Amino acid sequence: MDYxxxxxxxxxxxxxxxxxxxxxxxxxxxxxxxxxxxxTYLLIVQNVIGFLTAITQELTSFYALILDKSxxxxxxxxxxxxxxxxxxxxxxxxxxxxxxxxxxGGMVIARHTLICxxxxxxxxxxxxxxxxxxxxxxxxxxxxxxxxxxxxxNGSLGEWLDRLNISLILVDKTFGALHGTIVxxx
Numbered sequence: 001m002d003y004x005x006x007x008x009x010x011x012x013x014x015x016x017x018x019x020x021x022x023x024x025x026x027x028x029x030x031x032x033x034x035x036x037x038x039x040t041y042l043l044i045v046q047n048v049i050g051f052l053t054a055i056t057q058e059l060t061s062f063y064a065l066i067l068d069k070s071x072x073x074x075x076x077x078x079x080x081x082x083x084x085x086x087x088x089x090x091x092x093x094x095x096x097x098x099x100x101x102x103x104x105g106g107m108v109i110a111r112h113t114l115i116c117x118x119x120x121x122x123x124x125x126x127x128x129x130x131x132x133x134x135x136x137x138x139x140x141x142x143x144x145x146x147x148x149x150x151x152x153x154n155g156s157l158g159e160w161l162d163r164l165n166i167s168l169i170l171v172d173k174t175f176g177a178l179h180g181t182i183v184x185x186x
Contacts, residue, residue, distance in 0.1 A: 028040075028044070038122065039126070041126060045130065049100060053097060071181075071182060073177060081176025084149065087144075090144055110129055
């Protein structure tokens with residue numbers, strides 16, 4: 001399972017690196033002449049955000065280990081643990097992932113505005129869609145940082161790995177981890 005996760009993450013990065021410049025080139029030089037430039041700019045921004053997400057997810061990929069009513073988040077490529085830094089990385093990953101998802105809805109709204117309104121998609125409307133998407137997903141990243149910024153007790157990662165008989169790629173039992181408690185309101 002660990003190898004599969006690494007293959008998926010690496011494939012995501014390779015596809016992002018290869019296809020993003022191609023799609024931006026096509027958007028800039030081979031899109032229909034009558035296509036709205038503001039819509040094209042939003043498509044380019046969406047591609048760039050996807051590219052940044054692919055890079056961020058590869059560089060700061062992590063394992064989520066769940067046991068009983070708590071969880072550990074262990075970053076693969078960061079052997080020197082810093083609780084604040086890793087909470088910031090986690091927030092950035094979550095923020096960019098949700099921004100990618102929200103951007104699809106924003107593009108649907110932009111397309112609807114372009115086709116179904118009399119004035120079309122103006123620069124101001126495109127900018128408003130962009131700002132609403134950026135600001136609208138910001139609370140998710142901030143909430144992630146606020147709620148998951150506790151360091152796991154020393155040796156807890158090693159205990160979990162030994163108890164569950166798990167070995168992970170690029171992770172040593174001495175690594176630090178973020179720790180959280182799973183709460184159920186039901």
